[in-house]
Amino acid sequence: MLTLYGQELGSRMLLGTARYPSPAILADAVRQAGTEVVTVSLRRETAGGRSGGAFFELIRELGVRVLPNTAGCHSVSEAVLTAKMAREVFGTNWIKLEVIGNHNTLQPDVFGLVEAARILAGEGFEVFPYTTDDLVVAERLVEAGCKVLMPWCAPIGSAMGPQNIAALRTMRAHFPDVPLIVDAGIGRPSHATIVMELGYDAVLLNTAVAGAGNPALMAAAFAKAIDAGRAAFEAGMLEPRDMAVPSTPVIGKAVFS
């Protein structure tokens, strides 16, 4: 069981809601994944409230928990205001905090991120910070009040998979009791398995599912891959070694010569 800010969840897969071919396919993917948390955004409404209302209704019908984000925010003030507006709309203290620092890599501005996290935690928000795999930044975020960390494993939407496994492993070892969710960069189910085998608590992904030829089928594949990685971590895996080790007992072996 995964617990995030006191909320128990059966699924370790968090899913974004963008870039699906249709709302129906998004809904199908959420159901196939068995995901209990979806990420949503806030944007300027131009249709008198009707476009946002239709989307919100779809999400409500799915019966999942909403994790609003501050995607696209490039400053602390922008992110803090967006978070407050998201709380107004969705009625949740959860916020996926993004403060983007670079247009090309969509890398977090970690300095602004820590500052925004501190402000929001002080106002009762339960912050899910989208951060890099930098250990010192992670420490600052925890000091700022974050009880969950969401390091990237590669740039958003890149599908490159884990680029720095050593850093992810170090973060896991350093924060044994902080839920760690890999956010961004996952491209295929095997990537998700790798990070779950490292002992990560969950995976947040979007494009890898939404951009698949069959998003619902891919969502199901990811759900299995995440569960497999988690089970392997809990079961305890062998460490690789240089030399062969016979798997069949040598004692009692017949001698024919």
Add this chain to the structure above:
Amino acid sequence: MTYIVNGETLESSAKTLSELLLALEYEGDWLATAVNGELVHRTDRASHRLNDCDRIEILSPMKGG
């Protein structure tokens, strides 16, 4: 008065935020509003008086990752 609503300049006789939402035919309880960079809670819209050249943001749920 002149307002800047979601980046667009427009003229309106609305004096409060809730009057402006009504005049622009916004509906639903899923809207979030801010004036000049400050959140205005749903319950405060009726009493929030607008001033000339106020910048108003009206946001609603949207897909995101």
